[in-house]
Each structure stands twice: as C-alpha cells, then as structure tokens.
Amino acid sequence: MKVIELRMTVTSSNDRDAEELRSELKERGIFLVNLMSAPGSGKTTLLSRTITDLSGRAEIGVMEADIASDVDALRIAELGARSIQVHTDGMCHMDAGMTRAGLIEMEGERGIVFLENVGNLICPAEFDTGAHKNVMILSVPEGDDKPLKYPLMFRKSDALVITKTDAAPYFDFDTEAVKRRALALNPEIRIFPVSAKTGEGMEEWESWLLSEWEEWRNA
C-alpha cells in the first residue's frame, strides 16, 4: 500500500486533461469509477462489500483520496485488494491531474478502479476526474433533503447509491422523496438503495457496475 502526497494541479484545462485521461485509461484497460459523498456515508464499507462480492468476477483496485490519514486504504488492503492512498495536501477534491498522478503509481492495474474521492458533497462535483462513471453515495442518517441542498452532485452522477438502509427505521428518511428529488435534477440517474451490512440491494448495484464495465469494454 502506497501513500502519495499530491499538490493541486495548476491547470486551466481540467476538462481537456480529464478527456485525455479517459482515453489513456481505455488503452490501459482501466474502467475508472469516481465515488463521491459526504464524510461518513459509508463509502469504504460499500467498497469492501463490493470487492468481496465480486471476487473472481472482476479485478478491482482502489485509489483512496484523503486530506490526511490512510485508515481507508488499510481497510481495503486487508481484503487483499490492491489499494493506494493519495493525500490531497488539504485540497477538498480530486481533479484529473491529481487522479492521473495517482494512477501512474498503479502500474499493471487492469479492470475496475474505484477512486474514493475526498469526503465532500460540494467541490468534487465541480471537477471532472477523468472517470468513466460518477457515483454518488448518500447515507440514510444524512437525511432526505440533500438533493435540495447539493443539487450539482446529483446532476453530475450516473448513479446514486443510498447506503445504510438498515438504519432507516431509526431515522426519518423518505426514500421515495429522495428518488423524486434526485430524478427531478437528473432524469438519467440510476438509484440503488443498499445495506452493506445485511446485503440488501447489493446485487442490483453490482449488476449495474458489471454491465457498465462490459459496455465500456465493448465500446
């Protein structure tokens, strides 16, 4: 497990860098999935369960992006999955240049690579990382008003995974309201309510992931 210290990429052309990175990754055989969420939404737990469930069906690598610490990368490495940790030097998001710098360290990697972006519902939505798919995670305890408060994140995401659904009886959380609000912002968004604890809903999310990966490979 590596720890890489990143500095913000000073570039006025992040969108072009992101497009270039997407082509580069196609050649390397890496399908990059950008996971975005607030702190504490359960990104790492969702990833751990997904890696375990898809063992034998997909090669999965993980790039953990954090301001500080390597607790997430250590959790992933314990599963035997290839993981690297990047530190963003205080930056609140990853951009394409930073993502590319991290991926250079994952030599020989193929298959699905998850970028676990910095825990933040705002800034990561503004920067294209070069990922092929953007996935947003919203956990039940955060509340069903989040599409109203962080609309850009919902607009930029291909899929929304609603996590910790097992805690729903404990919180006032209206899943139908979230679906309605998310779809109003982004009619194309796919929505997967899951519990990584009980396994409920995991299959639908994992099937979507595998089919998007296959479609990309055959494109």
Add this chain to the structure above:
Amino acid sequence: MKVIELRMTVTSSNDRDAEELRSELKERGIFLVNLMSAPGSGKTTLLSRTITDLSGRAEIGVMEADIASDVDALRIAELGARSIQVHTDGMCHMDAGMTRAGLIEMEGERGIVFLENVGNLICPAEFDTGAHKNVMILSVPEGDDKPLKYPLMFRKSDALVITKTDAAPYFDFDTEAVKRRALALNPEIRIFPVSAKTGEGMEEWESWLLSEWEEWRNA
C-alpha cells in the same frame, strides 16, 4: 426570512477582515458562533432544540449558509427565531466578507447569532468567518475516525458537539476514541455528546454557550 445571494469575497486579507468584523460585532452586541459540520450531521436539529431550550434566557438569531435551498432557514423561522438564509453561489465555505454581508441584513439583532456554515468538513476550517467561537458538530453515524481524516476542523474548533448519541447502539462508534483523538489534535477543545432527540447532554452544551457569551460580554 430573507434569502441573500452572495458572491465570494475577493480579498487577500480575510484574516484582517475577520478581526475587523469581530470588533464591529462587539459594538453591535452580537456574539457570533460559527457552526461547522459535514452534511446531515444534525446542525439544524441541534440549533432548533437549543433555541427552544434557551427561550427567555438568550436572544438568538440564525444565519443559514447554503449553496442552494432555504429548507434550514424555514425550519428555524418556524420556531419564531429570527433567521436569514444566505446562498454562497456554489462556494464551499463562508469567509469574513460573506459573513459580514449577511449580518448587515440582520439590523437591530443582538445576543447570540449562529452562523450555520456550509455542510463541509474541509473548506470552512480554512476561513476565519469573524466568529467569536467555532463549534464543530460530528454525528455518531459519521464514524469515530473523523479526527484522523479531517484534523484541521478539530484544531480550529473551540467546542465539539457529538450529535445523535441516541443512535449509538445502532452504530459502531467509540466516543472515548473520538475524545482521545480530538484532544490529541486540540487539547483545549470542549466536547459535548448530546442527543437533540432525547435531550441528553443538551444542558452541558447550553451552559457552556451561555457562559462563553457572558464572558465575552464582560470582557
């Protein structure tokens, strides 16, 4: 209830602006408390309960800062408290100039004013808003590893309120570990575990607030 659209203050002197604002507020009799947290940590619920509990003992006003929406300001206004909503034009934090622009709209306000900062554990820690006290909120479902991942926020806060403690039996959350980690980053930080639902711990938090307000008035 007002909604104000803000643009980022372009200033290289935020720290000086913040100091000036603090003096200005002293003359106006406003004790400004900056509340920072991740999205969905229960800031507005904590505020609602605090306003109700302190009714008759303190005049309380609220400035809600969000990228979009006014759901929080509406909730506060329903309690009969004076509230305004500021929109940050996509910005992920409030700075001193933005805070000042909002406070100008709260003419005649005195007593305690809460600034409910944008839901984000990263950027708000980097900008002095001109507040007299900085309070960070961490909710139990977010997890006990947050001091490791967002150290600056813990360093900059005078108090840490741990919310949703009633949900503790449902989540793996080690309160003692959070206390130890927070105090390692900031030995001066005051820590208040509370449940705004059951009321547990609210009195300690409210007593601290009142005594800090009194100390400031007499300084």
